Amino acid sequence: MVTPVLDVKKLKTSFFTDDGLLTVVNEVSFHINAGEVLGIVGESGCGKSVTSLSVMGLVPALTSKVEGEILYKGENLAQASEKRMRQVRGNEIAMIFQEPMTSLNPLFTIGSQLMEAIRLHNKKLSKKEAKQQAVTMLKKVGLPRADELINEYPHQLSGGMRQRVMIAMAMICNPQILIADEPTTALDVTIQAQILELMKKLNEETDTAILMITHDLGVVAEICQRVVVMYAGKVVEEGTVESIFKKPSHPYTKGLIQSVPDMRQKKERLFSIPGNVPKPGSLPIGCQFAPRCSYAHEKCLKETPYLKALSIEQKVRCWLYEDEKESIV
């Protein structure tokens, strides 16, 4: 049996706020094998970014609490020292952040930031070699006039160009795990296709595991092998891409798939799931989705559903499937 390169067990991340302790990631478990691409999709605010920041050890230590296990090749990163985490972040696990401006320093040129990342990874490189690598990498992510760009500052670049600089920075150290948080949202589709190709190549050639956070179901269908669907801090469905697209089981997953505007034909009005995500902590029991679910019955409000295996390929957290035979996994 393959041991996963990342195995997250019952991750629980909470923030201390004025309204008390707010749990935004609630016992989330998932794993990724080497060479696998796992997608995470879900409602805005459901905890996708916080999940990945927790894995990276980047949630603010003073105002938050992280519980559970984050096993990277068997080592529990949740217990690792800050020194060890810095090592992991520079080399083994890289992340592409959702908002490029939060992680590019506005005061330094693109080149100096890339070169720092390169030399952190490989201390033996000369400045000139690092610069060469930086330029090559910028070209790989499809940026024109790379030789000039390295002397420019982040504000001189368009949104999509900044995002590609981030992607270049994350991929440059050939990480074991690449966490990509909405990596292609600011990119047009032709460049997106190019970036996805590049990721697939990294994934195939170096066996890099990829955790792909995206709301673009087209991207999921294109690049992922398995998907985790999150809602209000919990995993509500999990399965192979095939099973999730062909047989979405959780009413939330069904709603998501129905909400996508189809480029091939125009609808008058888009389907949208009524209502809003509950305030974290406001629904202590029952299914978090129940208030918005058209299939909800009494039990859904009173008892919290568990993640049930429908087949080897698919698990769902929903009382509608209570009577179905549980498949042994």
Added chain:
Amino acid sequence: MTEALLKVENLKKSFPIHGGLFGRQVGEVKAVDDISFFIKKGETLGLVGESGCGKSTTGRMLLRLLEPTEGTIHFDGQDLTKLSKEAMRKMRKEIQMVFQDPFASLNPRHTVEKILEEPLIVHGVKDKGVRKKRVRELLETVGLNSWHAKRYPHQFSGGQRQRIGIARALAVHPKLIIADEPVSALDVSIQAQVLNLLQDLQKEFGLTYLFIAHDLGVVRHISDRVGVMYLGQMMELADSESLYESPKHPYTEALLSAVPIPDVDSKQERIVLKGDVPSPANAPAGCPFHARCPKGMEVCASVRPAFKEVERGHYAACHLYD
């Protein structure tokens, strides 16, 4: 025909490139290179195109957040490029922008309440009670709750921050909203809510939108007409139905074929573009797309094609239609 609310003619913007030892100017980036279009009142014009092709720069010039290098911008009959700073500041009540990078455009030290109150104060809403009520309304309009008002931007997720940006743009009841990637940070279900919301607001208040986005499905859904840009130039512009069903420009064809379809069985033929994206600092002669164009001809390398009507209401800049 309804009148154009916004009419842009021969708009250009270049940025200097500095380099060398003394930071001398060594060239320029032609970010927007001679584009013209109009938007009718109550209409939505979608704007798509390669990353870095000048969409945001165009949007920012309409608000004079960036000064155009050349060209005119008529809004409601007035040439915005001729307005004084003060007059332009007043004009911003009528034209609002939703920014692409929500994190960079929200003051991290202000609560959401303060962020949303600010445009109200600037545009003369004096009564504090009225402002607070409006803030609550705005939050609800974009699907956030009033308990969010006291929080700071960093305490929100990416999509939530984007909605704060939309609420801020709506605050002063503008006539024209320039929305720069307003839904790209949102998951599909909130995206559907926000798109429906934008359409409802349009019907209710007769709003006009310039809608910049990458998601071609979203653009088709929301836009009456769509413009396609490449390297600072407008390549094609038509009503969305004919643009999607019968694109004229080879770049538009390639773009449409590259969209990932949310369907595991879909096997689409993708037109893979060869060659590198040319640099806007060193724009090629002729058609900016010629080096990568699967249908390129000799003339394309030397003569810039005119942007002209190739079918009724369908404009394209391509030598195939000479």
